Amino acid sequence: MPSAASIPVSSGTPHPGDQVPSPAPLSVWFGGGRIGVHVQHPGTISELVYYGAQPMERACFFSTGQHSPYQKLFCPYLLVDGRAWRLEPGDARFYPAGWVCRQSIPAEGLELRHSLVVFDDAVVHRVEVLANRDARPLRLRLSLHDYLRRQAEGRTWSAWDGQAIPGALTAQVADPARAPGGATATTWLGVVGSAPLATRAFSSGRRFFDSAELPPEGGTVAVLFAGSAAGFAARAAELAAHGPGLAAAQVAGWDERLRAAPAIALGQPAVESFFRHSGLICDMLSPADLPGAMRAAVGHYWVWGWDTLVHSDSYLVNGRAAFVRAALALYRRTAHPELGIGHQFDETMAVRIPQALPAQGLYAIMLQQYLAWSGDDGALAEFFPFARTIFQRTCAQARRHGLYTGIALFPDYPRFAGQSGGEGDLSVFNNGIFCQAARAMEHLAGQAGDVATARQAREAWLACEQAFRARLWDGRRGYWYDSLASADASPRPSYPAHAILWVQSTARDLVAGREQACAAFFAEHLVCVGGIRPYPLWDPAFNGDGNQFGQYYPAGVDMAFLRLMAATGRQDQLGRWLGWVACFWGQHTVPEGVTLEAENDGPHLPDCPGGKQPFTVKPWHMGLVNAIAGIEFDHGGITCGPGLDRPLTLAGIRHRGRTVALATAGAGVHVAAIAVNGRPLAGSCKIPADHCPDPDWRIELHRAAVPPAGPAILAADGATLTRLRATGTSLAVQIDAPGSVRVWLRAAAAARITWQGAAIAGEREADGRCAVLLLADGGPVGGELTVDAPA
Numbered sequence: 001m002p003s004a005a006s007i008p009v010s011s012g013t014p015h016p017g018d019q020v021p022s023p024a025p026l027s028v029w030f031g032g033g034r035i036g037v038h039v040q041h042p043g044t045i046s047e048l049v050y051y052g053a054q055p056m057e058r059a060c061f062f063s064t065g066q067h068s069p070y071q072k073l074f075c076p077y078l079l080v081d082g083r084a085w086r087l088e089p090g091d092a093r094f095y096p097a098g099w100v101c102r103q104s105i106p107a108e109g110l111e112l113r114h115s116l117v118v119f120d121d122a123v124v125h126r127v128e129v130l131a132n133r134d135a136r137p138l139r140l141r142l143s144l145h146d147y148l149r150r151q152a153e154g155r156t157w158s159a160w161d162g163q164a165i166p167g168a169l170t171a172q173v174a175d176p177a178r179a180p181g182g183a184t185a186t187t188w189l190g191v192v193g194s195a196p197l198a199t200r201a202f203s204s205g206r207r208f209f210d211s212a213e214l215p216p217e218g219g220t221v222a223v224l225f226a227g228s229a230a231g232f233a234a235r236a237a238e239l240a241a242h243g244p245g246l247a248a249a250q251v252a253g254w255d256e257r258l259r260a261a262p263a264i265a266l267g268q269p270a271v272e273s274f275f276r277h278s279g280l281i282c283d284m285l286s287p288a289d290l291p292g293a294m295r296a297a298v299g300h301y302w303v304w305g306w307d308t309l310v311h312s313d314s315y316l317v318n319g320r321a322a323f324v325r326a327a328l329a330l331y332r333r334t335a336h337p338e339l340g341i342g343h344q345f346d347e348t349m350a351v352r353i354p355q356a357l358p359a360q361g362l363y364a365i366m367l368q369q370y371l372a373w374s375g376d377d378g379a380l381a382e383f384f385p386f387a388r389t390i391f392q393r394t395c396a397q398a399r400r401h402g403l404y405t406g407i408a409l410f411p412d413y414p415r416f417a418g419q420s421g422g423e424g425d426l427s428v429f430n431n432g433i434f435c436q437a438a439r440a441m442e443h444l445a446g447q448a449g450d451v452a453t454a455r456q457a458r459e460a461w462l463a464c465e466q467a468f469r470a471r472l473w474d475g476r477r478g479y480w481y482d483s484l485a486s487a488d489a490s491p492r493p494s495y496p497a498h499a500i501l502w503v504q505s506t507a508r509d510l511v512a513g514r515e516q517a518c519a520a521f522f523a524e525h526l527v528c529v530g531g532i533r534p535y536p537l538w539d540p541a542f543n544g545d546g547n548q549f550g551q552y553y554p555a556g557v558d559m560a561f562l563r564l565m566a567a568t569g570r571q572d573q574l575g576r577w578l579g580w581v582a583c584f585w586g587q588h589t590v591p592e593g594v595t596l597e598a599e600n601d602g603p604h605l606p607d608c609p610g611g612k613q614p615f616t617v618k619p620w621h622m623g624l625v626n627a628i629a630g631i632e633f634d635h636g637g638i639t640c641g642p643g644l645d646r647p648l649t650l651a652g653i654r655h656r657g658r659t660v661a662l663a664t665a666g667a668g669v670h671v672a673a674i675a676v677n678g679r680p681l682a683g684s685c686k687i688p689a690d691h692c693p694d695p696d697w698r699i700e701l702h703r704a705a706v707p708p709a710g711p712a713i714l715a716a717d718g719a720t721l722t723r724l725r726a727t728g729t730s731l732a733v734q735i736d737a738p739g740s741v742r743v744w745l746r747a748a749a750a751a752r753i754t755w756q757g758a759a760i761a762g763e764r765e766a767d768g769r770c771a772v773l774l775l776a777d778g779g780p781v782g783g784e785l786t787v788d789a790p791a
Contacts, residue, residue, distance in 0.1 A: 026089070028588045028610035031284040031298035032097050033120030035225070038299065038610065043088035044075040048123070049299060050225040051287070053185040054175045056302040056347045060150045061173060061189065061225075072143040072206060074191075074223050076125040079139040079210070080108045087114045087125065094588060095254045096277055096298075096612060097284040102130075109133025112218075117247040120288040121235060122192075124222040126247040132216070140221045142191055142209040146201070160190075160199055160207070164229070168192045168236040169199050169209060178346065185347075187225060188232040194219040194243040220244050254280060262317060264624055266648040270582035271624070274590070278621040279318035281590065281612050290349070292326030297592060298612045305331055305342045305355055306409070311503060311559075311618035312366040313633070316373040317625060317653055324370045325379060331363060332386040340390055343409075356409040357394040358430035361437025363387055365504055368440040371447070372635035375656045384448045391441045391453070394434065395460055398423045400486040402467025403431050408483065410498055410556050411534060417482045417541035418492030426484040428472045432500040432510055435465050439506045439739075442776070443635070443718050446738035451778035458740055458776065468510060478517035479525075482541065494541040497526045497534050498556030502563055505632050505639070505717045509742055511564065513765040519568040522561055527573065530602015531580055531594055532557050543597065558619045562627035566642045569669045574628065574644055579603075581620060590616050625650070630701070631662055636720035636737065639686040640701050642669040659696040668705035671712075675700040683726025684713040684733065690722045707746055711787040714744040714769065729789040735774065736782040743785065745770045750790040756783035 026041040036049035048062040064071040069086075077084040085105050092101035098116040105112070111131035117124045127140060149157055158172040170190035177185040191197060195211040202208075211221060220243030226232035239246065257280055264275045285295040287303075296304040308327055315324050331341050334349050341360045342351035355362075364387040371380060398405045400423075408414045408427035419425040438461035445454035471489055472481050482494035500510055511518055525536040534557070535542040558577070565573040583603035584591060591606045592613040626632055629650045630643025638660065645667035653660045666672060674681040676692040676699055687699070710728040713721070719737035726732075735741065745762065747753065747770050753760055755774060762770035774781050 026610075028094070029298040029608075029612060030095075030097050030099075030116065030118045031295070031612070032118035032123075033284070033287040035118055035120065035123065036297075036299045037116075037118055037123055039089075039116070042069055042086065044069070044086075045073045045123075047299070048073065048223070050121075050187065050189075051295070051302050051347065052187045052225060053177070053227050053347065054173070054187060055178060055185065058150075058152055058155065058175050059302070060300070061187075062144075062148050063150055064145075064148050071148060072145050073148050074123070075143045076114075076221065077141040077143065078105075078110075078112065078114075078127060079141055080105070080110065080136050083108075084141060087112075087127065089116075095251075096281045097254070098251070100251055108136065110136075115247055115251060117250050118284070119246075119250065121226060122222045122224045122239065124220050124239070124243060124247045126220045126244055127214070127218040128244075129214075129216060129218045135216075137213045138218075139213055140193065140195070140211040140219060142221055142223070144207045144209070145205050146207055147205045160201075162197075162199065165190065165233050165236055167196065167240045168224070168232070169197055170232065178348075187227065188229055189223070189225050190232065190236065191221065192224050192236045192239045192243070193221045194240060197221070218244065220247055257283070260319065260652070262319075262650065262652040264629065264648065264650050266578075266628070266644065266646065268578055268582055270585045271578055274581060274585040275621065275624055278314065278617050279320060281617050282315065282318070282320070282323075282614050285612075285614055286323065290330070292323060292328070292330035293349070294327075294614055296613070296615065297608075299608065302347065303345045303349065305345070306359060306362070307613075307615045309341075309362040309366050310501070310615060311622055312362075313369045313373070313504075314618035314621045316369060317621065317633075319654060321370065321374040321376070324366060325374070325376065328363070328367060328370065328379065328383045332383065335386070340393060356406055356430060357390075357397055358404060358406065358427075358434040358437070359409050360390045361394060361433055361440070362503065363390055364437050364440045364444060368444055368635070369504070371444075372633065373655055377447075380444065380447055384444055384450075387441065387444060388450070388453055391437070391457065394437075395456065398486075400426060401471055401484070401489045402463050403471065403484070403486075404434055404464065405486045406430055410501075411496075414483070417494040417496065417535070419483050420485075424486055426471070426486050426489070428468075428480045428482060428499045429496070429501060431464055431468050431472070432507070433503070435461050435468060435510060436504050436506050438464065439718075440504065442739035443737065446776060446779050449779070454739055454776065455778040458778075465509065473514070477521065478514075479521040480518075494535060494539050495521070495525070496541070497522070497532050497561070500560045501556060502559035505626075505634060505715070506742075507560070508563070508715065508717075508744075509771075511560075512769075512771065513767075515564055515567045518560075519564040519570055519573075522564060523570065523573060527576070528596055528602075529599050530596055530604075532561060533596050558616075558623050559626070562623040566627040566630060566644075567669065569642065569645075571645050571667075577623075578628070578644075588612075590620065592616065625653075629662055630664065630703075631660075631699070634718050636716065636718055637687055637689055638697075638699070639715055639717075640671055640674055640699070641685060641715070642671075642703065645703065657695075660699065661697070662699045662701060664701045664703065666703040668703045670704050670707040671701065672704035672708055673700075673702040681724075682708075682712075683710065683731040684721060684724055686713055686716055686719075686721055688721040688724045688733070691724070711745060711747040711751060711789060714746055716741055716743045719743070723784075730787060732784060732786045734783070735785050736780065737774075737776070738780050740776045741774045741781060743772050743774060745772065745787060747787050748789050752786075752788045752790075754784075754786045 038047035040046040076087045097118045113128040115126040154176040193211040294308040296307040336351040339354035343355040344353040403426040405423040408429040442457035480499040481491040632639040650662040719741045723734040762772045
C-alpha cells in the first residue's frame with residue numbers, strides 16, 4: 001500500500017500536462033476578470049472582450065473570425081533594425097490568463113522569452129531579451145486593422161489620440177446606456193508602452209503602434225481599458241513606469257498559486273494539470289472590483305449567479321474561502337427584493353433574470369459548505385437570515401403531490417421535454433436541488449438556534465424526498481422522469497442525464513438502492529463515444545430546438561454520473577470520463593457544450609475551442625476529489641468511499657485548518673482499511689474527529705471487492721463522530737449533528753441497532769446496506785449509536 005507520507009507537493013515547475021502540444025490551428029481563450037482574449041493560429045488575438053460600463057451585450061470591442069496571418073488585432077512583433085518578427089507561442093507554458101514562452105531568432109542572433117499576461121483591465125505583451133548577439137537595437141510593435149473595431153447601432157469611436165494621456169495612444173468608445181435621458185456609457189481604451197509609442201496609419205486600414213528603442217533587457221506594450229479618463233491616466237502611468245515588473249509579478253503569482261494548489265497524481269498528466277489549474281481558472285473570471293462575482297465564461301458571459309453559487313466546495317478545496325464569503329455577501333446585497341437571487345445580471349449588477357426559487361437553495365448549500373470548511377462561525381449570524389428568507393419563499397410555492405411546482409431551470413428550453421411552465425410542472429431537477437438545500441437549511445437553523453425554521457426544513461425535505469423517490473422514478477426504465485404534470489402527476493416520457501444535480505453528499509439518499517439501475521441507464525442510453533448526451537437518442541426531447549439539446553453539458557451531469565459509476569464499480573466509465581477531461585484540457589478547453597449528434601463528435605470537437613466555463617470547471621474538480629479519489633468533506637469531518645481502482649495520491653487540501661493528504665490502493669467498491677498518520681481505523685468510513693489529534697492528516701485508504709467483517713458506518717452526512725469502539729461483531733459511536741442525520745451502515749440483517757439505548761429499525765437495501773434516520777426536533781441531535789451482530 002503506498003504511503004501518504006511520500007505524496008508530492010505541487011511545485012511551480014512546469015508539469016508535463018501543462019505543456020500539451022497546442023492543437024492546429026491554435027484556439028485559446030484567456031481571461032483576467034473583466035477581460036476575455038481569444039487567440040488563434042498563428043498566435044494572434046482574434047477577439048477582445050471587456051466588461052465595463054457598456055451594456056453587457058456590447059462587451060466585444062474588436063473581433064476577426066478568420067484563422068489568418070493577414071488580419072491584425074493588436075498583433076505583437078519585435079522589430080530588429082526595422083525588420084519585424086512576429087511573437088508567437090512555440091515552446092509555451094500556458095496559464096488560464098496567458099502564456100510564457102521562448103522564441104529563437106537565429107538569423108538575428110536573438111533568444112527571447114515573451115509573455116502574454118491578461119490583467120483585469122489590460123492585455124500586456126512582455127519581451128525579455130535573453131541573448132542579443134550583435135547588440136542590435138530592438139523595438140516593440142502592435143499591429144491593428146482599425147476596421148476590426150466592433151460596430152453597433154449608436155456606438156461611436158473617437159480617433160486615436162496621442163495627446164490626451166501622456167505616454168499613451170487612446171480612443172474612446174461611447175454606447176447608449178440603459179439609463180433614461182440619453183445617457184451614454186464610455187470606455188477609454190488605448191495602447192501603453194514601457195518605452196514611448198508612436199502610431200502610423202495606412203490606407204489598407206492597418207495601424208502600427210511602434211515603441212522607441214527598448215532597454216537591453218526588453219519591455220512591454222499593453223492594451224488598456226478604463227471607465228474614465230482619470231482612471232485610464234493613472235493606470236497608464238503605472239504600466240508605462242512598471243509594465244515589465246507588473247507582468248513578471250503576475251506570472252510569479254500564478255506560479256505561487258500552482259505551488260500552493262492541491263495536486264492529484266493518477267498517471268494522466270493532462271488530468272493532473274487541469275486539477276492544479278482549476279483554481280486559477282476561477283480566479284481569472286473574478287472581476288477585481290466585484291469580490292464574490294464570477295463571470296460565467298471567459299468569453300461572452302458576464303456574471304451569472306447560478307454559475308457562481310453551484311459547486312461552491314470547489315472554491316473551498318482550492319483554498320478560496322474568502323471568495324465564498326464575498327459571494328455570500330454579494331448575492332445577498334444584489335438580490336431582487338421580491339424575486340431573490342439573480343440568475344443573470346447586467347453590467348451594473350442589477351438582476352436581469354432571477355434564479356428559479358429551488359435553485360436559490362444553492363445559497364444555503366454554499367453557506368453550509370463555507371462553515372464546514374472555514375470554521376468561520378460568525379458568518380452564520382451574518383448570512384443565515386437571508387438564506388432563511390430564500391428558503392421560506394420556496395416553501396411558499398405551490399406544492400402538488402408532495403413536490404414543488406415550477407418549470408426547470410435546466411436545460412434552457414425545458415418545454416421540449418414536455419414542461420409547460422408556471423405551476424404546471426413537477427421537475428426532477430428542481431425538486432432534487434430543493435431536497436439537498438432543505439437538508440442544509442435544517443442544519444443551518446439548528447446551528448443558529450432557530451427551532452421553528454429547523455422543524456420547517458425537516459418536514460419539507462422529508463416530504464419532498466419521499467415524493468421524489470415515489471413519483472419521479474420510472475421503474476420500467478430504471479431511471480428518473482424529467483417531470484410530471486402537476487395537475488394529475490402524469491409523467492412526461494423524457495429521461496435527462498442532468499436529473500439530479502449532485503451538489504452535496506446528501507444527494508446519495510435520493511438515489512439510494514437505485515445506483516445500479518441509474519448507472520446502467522447512463523451507460524446504455526446516455527453515454528456515447530464522445531461524452532454524455534443530455535437525453536437518449538430515442539427521447540422526444542433529444543436535439544430539441546434549444547441551445548442545450550443535442551449537446552454534452554458536463555456541469556449538469558458529471559457529478560451524478562461519476563458518483564454512480566464509482567458506487568457501482570464501473571471502472572470503464574470512470575476511465576472514459578478521465579479520457580474526455582484529458583482530451584479537452586489538451587486543447588486548453590473546459591467546455592460549455594459539445595455537440596453529440598454524430599458518433600464521431602466529441603471532445604476533439606468542442607463547440608467553443610479554448611473556452612473555459614466555471615460551471616464545468618467546478619464539477620470536474622469536485623468529481624476528481626469525491627468520485628475519483630473517493631473522499632468527501634463536511635462539517636463533521638472526512639468520509640472515504642469508492643473511487644478509481646488504481647493507486648493515486650491527493651495532496652495539499654486544507655479543511656478546517658488541517659492539511660489533508662490521501663493515498664489509495666486496492667480495487668473494489670468497499671473500504672477495506674483506513675489509517676490516519678499510521679493509526680488504523682476500524683468500523684467507520686467516516687473518520688471520527690478524535691481519531692487523530694495531529695494537526696495534519698495523511699490518510700491511507702485501501703479498497704477491496706469484499707467488505708471486511710463486522711458492522712461499520714459508511715456515511716453520516718453532516719454529523720461528527722467521536723468515541724468510536726469497534727470489534728468484529730459490534731460498534732458503538734457518539735454521533736452529534738446540528739440537525740437530522742441519516743446514518744448509512746453495513747450491518748447484518750439480524751443485527752440489533754440502538755440509539756440512545758432504545759432499539760431502532762433501519763431501512764435495508766438489497767446490497768446489505770442499512771440506513772437509520774436520526775430525527776432532530778428543531779435543533780441538534782446527539783447520542784450513542786450501537787450495532788451488535790447476532791451471537
